[in-house]
Amino acid sequence: MAGFKEARGDLQLESVTKTFGDFTAVDGIDLTVPRGSFFALLGPSGCGKTTTLRMVAGLEQPTAGRVMIGDTDLTGSRPYERPVNTVFQSYALFPHLTIRDNVAFGPKRRKDKDASTRTDDALELVQMTQFAGRKPHQLSGGQQQRVALARALVNHPEVLLLDEPLGALDLKLRREMQVELKRIQTEVGLTFIHVTHDQEEAMTMADTVAVMNKGHIEQLGPPAHLYDLPRTRFVANFLGQANTGVGAIEGTDGEHLVADVFGTKVKISRARSQVHDGEVLFGVRPEKVTVSRQQPQGVGNDVKGVVRDVSFLGVATSYLVDMPSGATWSCYEQNLDVEPIDLRPGDEVWLTWNPGHAFGVPVEEA
Amino acid sequence: MSSLAQVSQVAGDPAVHPTAPAPETEKRSWTAYLLLLPGVLWLGVFFILPLVQLAAVSLQSRFPGFPGYYYRDLNFENYLSALTDYAPHFARSFLYAGLATFLAFVVAYPLAYAMAFKAGRWRNLMMICVVAPFFTSFILRTFAWSQILADEGPVAAVLNFLHLLPGGHIINTPVAVVAGLTYNFLPFMVLPIYASLERADPRVIEAGGDLYANGFTTFRTVTLPMSMPGVLAGTLLTFIPAAGDFVNMELLGPQRGKMVGNVINDQFLAVPGGYPVAAALSFTLMAAILAMVFLYVRRFGTDELV
Incomplete structure (x- = not known):
């Protein structure tokens, strides 16, 4: 595919800044996410975590700074040129396509010869095979969530982005999906970047948590470290x-x-x-x-x-x-x-x- | 209706309301009927009854020797005459309406798309511009078009100057009729398409880009299919009135080669004793449009999204 960048390695943000008019949403973030890790961006609404995620996806371009995967500079490239897929908040499934066609969308665009097998495997992974013929509106929130995950995973992206993926689910289902997501991440071994405002969710799933506030990262580390030894007042109060x-x-x-x-x-x-x-x-x-x-x-x-x-x-x-x-x-x-x-x-x-x-x-x- | 059903379930469940009175549901369903009453009465008196009357007229026969007098009959020759004598008029009506619908779609889609995704703070102004023609009468606007397209008008003058007008005229040609139909029904195409595009979740369109579809592919595989309910509604709202229209042909069209709407109009108003044939033509037109709409919706309609 023209322009597609086959990048491999750790995700790196170098002094990434994003401003909207007078408002600085993301203020010079430096971040390295090791390949294969489960990374959480945790913060209150408006802290810049979703904007950061969208810049990794290519849905926003940084005002300054660079987005890299391994040695490949992705800054300025379009979303469809990046080896990155997103699980959107509220799922954003294609309403006019069946579950199977939703999942097969990415592989088909990439003219993948194994599109059909990979689609089957992805549906299997999220246990949605029996619903393949349905339309999104015929599924429950939890089921749509699984389909959105399969639709992104099927492409084996170098980095998978999850934008508050569990926010619309009720508490019990959310707990189940937390375990499920962790299982899938371990199974496929991809880099997951999970954006959430739910500290419990971040602590349960992530290997590393970055607490964001007002466009910058307050503290970064394993959840137990952040909880045990916060370095700022914000982290002390936000986490537990x-x-x-x-x-x-x-x-x-x-x-x-x-x-x-x-x-x-x-x-x-x-x-x-x-x-x-x-x-x-x-x-x-x-x-x-x-x-x-x-x-x-x-x-x-x-x-x-x-x-x-x-x-x-x-x-x-x-x-x-x-x-x-x-x-x-x-x-x-x-x-x-x-x-x-x-x-x-x-x-x-x-x-x-x-x-x-x-x-x-x-x-x-x- | 589903909420009514739920209410009745709850009210009828003794475990929930041991002493709940049953009339609660009856009262609610009476409210529904009361709300329907004005509309049902209006349609009954001014739509259903005239339609039955028209059906009766379409089967009447003339009294020989008394022009303008009819008697009750089952004279299906009126329909035969409608189909055989006026087949070219039907064909023209559907051709011109089809062309106008297509042209309106070509103009309306980019406009609706720009309004939904690109207009920003100009969106409301654009919306007003689309709806503004409704503030003047349909006839008046069509008269204005007869001025615009007249031989001494600006369009013909420019085209003649450039030697781009083979016949020398636009007014009183089928081109003028199709142009008038396209113009007059354009808002009915723009508004539903705009509504369906505006309702589309922008994240779904972003998801197309995220899943390796470039701008054009995303439009073709995501945006356009998602707006199909609007396209469907817009084409129906344009084609149906355009196929039955006679004003554009009357004011902008040629003397010969009229549309079926003009024939019906003339048969009712100008031809003595033309009522039965006019009524038969009306019913034939209605049946033909219904059949076409049915096939069209079956082919392109997406039941989940309409």
Whole structure:
């Protein structure tokens, strides 16, 4: 095919910028996505994640910067010249074609001699063979989703882009499709780039997550790392829940920074803080906080608060505790004991946590 | 109707509403009939009854010696006469209407496409321009066309100057008739095509490009098929009235070689005792159009999308 670029390798974005009039949607992103990985672009709506995806697909051209796969520069080439396929939000199936013709569309355009076999295989992979003769409007949302996936996968693209592919599905189906997508990605071994605003979805499926905000990448890494050690206030709040407080760093105590947070001395592991003097936003995840009636000894951090609310969740009990600073913290206690501590709203409790579980980030958002 | 069915299911389910009164559904279905009533009455009095009357007239015979008087009969010779004497008129009607429909499609599709995808903030203005002719009367616009196409008018003058007009005239030729028909029914072609293009999900068209189809292939395999319901509606809305039209032929056409609409008009108004034949011609035209539309929709219609 004229102009088609047979590129292989890692996807690289080099200082990619996209502006629409005065608005900068994507602001100088540098990114390398290793071949064969499952990569998630996570962020709130309007953060530039979909625009980034569309620039990889060729549906938008960057205002500045380069889009490469391996050594091939794809910047400026048309969507149909790229070894990249997209699973669109709301699927964008061809309404006038049968499921089979939808899936066969790409292979036919490329004059693939094995178009028919490949179409069969792709339908098989997403378990839609029995619906091959139907039209898209005769299928449920989940089924359309599978067809959209098959229609992209059948081309064996170097990079597969998924634009909020599970957003229109109900929770149960979404969970199923998360597992399914992960299975398919492992099976076909292609590079998947998944755009989503659902942090749970990103963490469940992706090897690497890039958290985007206001057109740039805040932090990038394996989901567990991002959750355990966020480097910005935005990441700390966007990815999971975080109990936070603002304090002034007063000194060090061995490996720990000592900060004055709501009138109490709080220790943060030095290696886990992005700031080492001045103001720090200190945080700890809810499941890392222990609730007890008596002040425990030697843990390192403890604060006295008042229970506001108790919710029994089965595997865990969730507490909301009003802190002296005025903030409300949440804590999860796993229900390991037969008789858990019986707390009621209004009770005074001690919250404790290990300094090695806390993190410190700059107070100001970047 | 499906919502009515659902309502009745819920109301009739004792587990949902143990004491739900059954009249609830009856009340609702009465509302539906009440809403239908004005339309049904209007169509009954002003469409169905005249149609039955016309059917009766088409089978009447003349009183010999009393021009303009008829008696009730089953005289199918009126239909025979309609088909044999006026076959060329039918043929011309369908030919001119077909040409006008084709030309209107050729003009309307790019226009509708531009309005749907390229016009941006000019879209509303373009829409007004398409609809603006409706603010003046059909007859008046056709009169204007007789001026435009007249021998001393601008079109003929330019073409004559360039020696591009073999006969020397446009007015009073079939060309003028087809031009008038094309112009007069153009909005009926533009609007449905525009509606179907505007409704198309732009991501579906993008998907064509994403799946290795270049611009033209995407148009041929995705955009055009998706707009077929609009094309179908537009061609029907153009062809059907154009085939029965007589005004364009009357004002722009030649003296001889009329369309069937003109024959019906003359038989009713100008020929003494022409009513039965005019009625038979009307029914034949209606049947012919219905048959053509049926075949056309069967061939090109996509039931899911219409």
